[in-house]
Amino acid sequence: MIAKKHMPHYMMVLPFMLLFAVFFLYPIASGFFYSFHDWNATTTTRFVGLDNYTRIIGSRDFKKAMWNLATYIVITVPLGILVAFCLALLVDSFKGTWSNIFRSAFFMPVVLPAFLAATVWRWIYTPNFGLLNMVLGWFGLPSLNFLNDTGSMLYALIAVDVWVSAGFNMVIILAGLKNIPTDVYEAARLDGASPLQQVRYVTVPMLYPVLFFVTTYGVISALQVFDVPWLLTGSSFASYGGRSNALMFPVMDMMGRGFGSLKFGQASAYGFILTAIIVLFTAAMFVFRKKGYDQ
């Protein structure tokens, strides 16, 4: 009786559910199946149990990619949010046309295609006569090969990513700033709070949900980093990650195993390992957030 009553509703969601099953659930299920098989996309599959998972976790490239990723996240996410927060405060302090000009200017890198951003930065980082090396030269410092020196490659990438992502985070934080009632600031000023204290004791606490969102979004995006390091190192499926794999990241390693080496079973397993890591990270952040609220 209840099923009959809700039949029109089921029929209405059916088209979506069908498409969802075909284009979302089926690929996930088949990927899970292949992650336990040796498969090069054309030959028949051979069951290998957990071999794909153990091979990946034991491989040198995976360890390198994970180390790079951890370093990258630990620096990029806080730095990116800090820069975005400062930019948002700056833009918020302007009114009218100037506010619009600055907001658009800082948002510009977000709408640039990744290849264009990477090309611009490859120029900036060019050894000997790139923009950055010209500046170093003015101070009598030696030229650096930012994209081929293993000591600087990761930081060169972080600079690009912060530059690209700051505008997006700035707009979200700016929206949060606009929602903070001005009377709270007035009360703080009356209590003798300095501008820095207003930021510390009013702005940051009031922005807590927004900062949580940009942090979560930043971490999830960072876990999937691929295009900018790929482009900065001029990678292809046959060769990627730059010198000594200094810019090797998990998604890159997964793509290389799939399309470079035709190990689609391993690539599928890699995808599930990455998914598990992303889910764990996100869950941990929600737990920390809940604890923060509870306290």
Add this chain to the structure above:
Amino acid sequence: MGAARRLAGSSFLALALIAGTANAQTPVTLQYWVYSDFAQGEALKLQQEFIAEFEAAHPGVKISISGKGDDDLTTGQVTGAASGNLPDVFMNGLAAGAQLVEAGALDNIYSKWMAMPQDYRDQFDKSAIASCMPKPDTMYCLPYTGFGEILFRNLTVLQDAGIDTANPPKDWAEWLDQMKKVKAAGKFAMPDQTQVFNSVASTYATVGPDSDWGIDFATKKTLVKPESYAKALQLFVDMAPLTSGTSRNDQATKDLFITNQLAFHVVGPWVDPTYKQAATDSGLKYDFVLVPAAKEGDHGGVKSYEILSVAPGKNADIAWQFASYVAEKKQMLRWAKLLSRYNGNAAAMADPEVTSLPLVAKSVEAVKYALEVQPPYFVGAYPNCYKSIVTDNAAAVADGDMTPDEGAKDLIEQLNDCIASN
């Protein structure tokens, strides 16, 4: 003259054969995938001419051409093989051959090749054909365009450094001496040859024998030998203070050359249009010569080919007819004249209309000496770690982290580990 007549006769015979079999052709649309730069501008117009000619001779056959980037070509062909939706005729690089064989993307065209008239088969460069035949009775490709690396020289930079440009450097010692003079004059001598696998191979070709390069897939060991490779690594050490720090493929390298800041650029002929344009626009003075080797009379550099292959399946026969038509002398001659580019049709390359083109003539000569980049083809795919180990090792030795002898020993151990773990 007699040879030319025989060639023309055989071409006509081949075309007649193709046309004859085509009369009974049921309507079909062939998907033809080419490199993206072959699907734009003048190159596309010429491809469309080939297609129109073939379609006119084969009523019912339509050909749809698509341009793809390097990775897209291979990815599309591999996934196409997996889904049973391969393009019928496609280009790729020789180096991707083994991967495509593994994916089942390539038809064995040996019997079709052998069914062609002898004069048709004789048109092609023998070593290029050998690259397409990994074992008896097996053939996976027709050689198409290709390259042998040449040395582009910026004459202004060299003359400013007091170097006589009338004669190219006769050997490595003289070449290195010129590089040092260029550096002393405040300019860059070379791009950083350690950054790209092909430029490492190219530098190795200056001193090492061809037999000590590549992988023995039977024993799963690298063919690199410590003695010969240590000599190559010494070249990177010698060049290290003289380089621009940019790789040979960087746009910055071309810009340095065009703006008279870089003396030498070892690369394929595809940069020539850019340099030719710069000669017109900004007065760039340059030429191209064979890459010097350790000994006078020998030459370095690497070579490779783009290939034309056919997918297995119901359209394989007509797809082969189209591929063999496109790779035939008449078409390859037009191709070479249009782009001034070397290709694997030796008869076309020997045609007076082409031998008078300096870039093609130099490329033909360069190919004779050059090293195959990733031999053997269609046998085993080079593991991804292989190339990065080679470039990382060269860079580490150039930076002084290891001596050339230590570097060569370390490289071989790492390469064998990489091959074994793949």
